Amino acid sequence: MNINTTTAQSVADEVLIRGKSIPVVYKEVPQHELRFYLENPRLYSLVWVNGNAPTEEEIEQQLLAMDHVKQLIQAIRINGGLIDPVIVRGGDMVVLEGNSRLAAYRSLASKDPVKWGRIKARILPADISESDVFALLGEYHIHGKTNWLPFEQAGYLYRRHKNQGVQIPDLAKEINLPRSQITHLIAVRDFMLKHEQHEQTRWSYFEEYLKGRKIAAAREEYPEMDALIIGKIDSGEIPTAMALRDGLKKISQAGGKILGKFIDGKLDFEQAVEAADQKGVSDINLQKLVRFRNWMYEQDTVDDITEHASRRSQFRYEFEQIQKQCAKIIKKLSDLD
Numbered sequence: 001m002n003i004n005t006t007t008a009q010s011v012a013d014e015v016l017i018r019g020k021s022i023p024v025v026y027k028e029v030p031q032h033e034l035r036f037y038l039e040n041p042r043l044y045s046l047v048w049v050n051g052n053a054p055t056e057e058e059i060e061q062q063l064l065a066m067d068h069v070k071q072l073i074q075a076i077r078i079n080g081g082l083i084d085p086v087i088v089r090g091g092d093m094v095v096l097e098g099n100s101r102l103a104a105y106r107s108l109a110s111k112d113p114v115k116w117g118r119i120k121a122r123i124l125p126a127d128i129s130e131s132d133v134f135a136l137l138g139e140y141h142i143h144g145k146t147n148w149l150p151f152e153q154a155g156y157l158y159r160r161h162k163n164q165g166v167q168i169p170d171l172a173k174e175i176n177l178p179r180s181q182i183t184h185l186i187a188v189r190d191f192m193l194k195h196e197q198h199e200q201t202r203w204s205y206f207e208e209y210l211k212g213r214k215i216a217a218a219r220e221e222y223p224e225m226d227a228l229i230i231g232k233i234d235s236g237e238i239p240t241a242m243a244l245r246d247g248l249k250k251i252s253q254a255g256g257k258i259l260g261k262f263i264d265g266k267l268d269f270e271q272a273v274e275a276a277d278q279k280g281v282s283d284i285n286l287q288k289l290v291r292f293r294n295w296m297y298e299q300d301t302v303d304d305i306t307e308h309a310s311r312r313s314q315f316r317y318e319f320e321q322i323q324k325q326c327a328k329i330i331k332k333l334s335d336l337d
Helices: 041-047 055-062 067-079 099-109 131-140 152-163 168-175 179-194 200-209 213-221 225-235 239-256 254-263 269-279 284-297 298-304 307-335
Strands: 011-017 019-031 086-089 096-097 118-124
Touching: 011 118, 011 131, 011 225, 019 099, 041 099, 055 067, 055 099, 067 099, 067 200, 086 099, 096 099, 096 131, 099 118, 152 168, 152 179, 152 200, 168 179, 179 200, 200 225, 200 284, 213 225, 225 239, 239 254, 239 269, 254 269, 284 298
Parallel strands: 086 118
Antiparallel strands: 011 019, 019 118, 086 096
């Protein structure tokens, strides 16, 4: 598409969305006629914090405070305009793609309204479906040149799946991400919404919280754990997402009384992590030994080993070697005491 068309001209073209040709018109339009797209995942995560629809001015202020928009203002000024036109839905003139560019143009126009009064745009049909809009945004930002952050990706995928009914296998084909990753992103977003956690800064905490199997087992054992962890994040007792990942994994792995006292409030986060460390959950060799001991005590292990008559001598030999080595290690440990 020719992006050097003069102001007076408009050029008809088309874009391909999921194999479907959508007509588009390229032209320059007055930037004051355009509107921000509140459903854009980046704006949605940025300005819907309290659940109320923001004004155009509030959105603009939020965007202009962001570093990438400040850099964009300088780049547009130096270049003399946009290289990539904004993408607009006809009719309501909402900017589906390019909201940061619109904010930058408005900032420039506030100082020179004549020079920056018009902006290059690709105008899509007014009746384009929301499904096609989201597919277009996914092309740009999930495997396109300007990637969304995981929080923004999750917002996009959540609404495609929950609101528009697109199934996870179809999403995987549509945006070329693994099903497991899509499922996890949607699950984290769903958890945050259910617990009224709207701030993007919280994403990394809950992304880690819902990732580990040990933590998942602890959550299943103690349903009240979710509210407890959210409270400790709110208070700053759990200072970072990495602290949550490493510390809660240890507490969950320790289980038993340590996990129970943590849930009951008898141990705070730091105390519970320290107790888990003292139990040896962070010692790799000790954990290997514990797993081996647990395996040995399982009835299935005994049954599986003893039922194979043809391999009994081999099993006996291996256990005798283990017994000899265990005796040596026990003696060394005793000598060190």
